[in-house]
Amino acid sequence: xxxxxxxxxxxxxxxxxxxxxxxxxxxxxxxxxxxxxxxxxxxxxxxxxxxxxxxxxxxxxxxx
Numbered sequence: 001x002x003x004x005x006x007x008x009x010x011x012x013x014x015x016x017x018x019x020x021x022x023x024x025x026x027x028x029x030x031x032x033x034x035x036x037x038x039x040x041x042x043x044x045x046x047x048x049x050x051x052x053x054x055x056x057x058x059x060x061x062x063x064x
Contacts, residue, residue: 006057013050017043 023033024040033039 003057003061006053007061010050010053010055010057013046013053015050017045017047017050019043021047 019028020033020039020043022028022043023031024036024038024043026035028034
């Protein structure tokens with residue numbers, strides 16, 4: 001059960017981080033985050049954290 005929660009949270013982090021990254025580089029507009037380098041870096045960190053969480057949770061799921 002915990003591995004599935006990790007995968008779901010990882011997917012949410014990946015999607016949210018991707019959105020923030022795209023807003024930071026100016027691809028997605030319409031907010032105060034558009035074109036801001038701060039949100040580019042925050043998005044990149046959250047995106048990588050999400051990928052890491054998905055990878056580790058999937059590895060634990062495969063070991064069972």
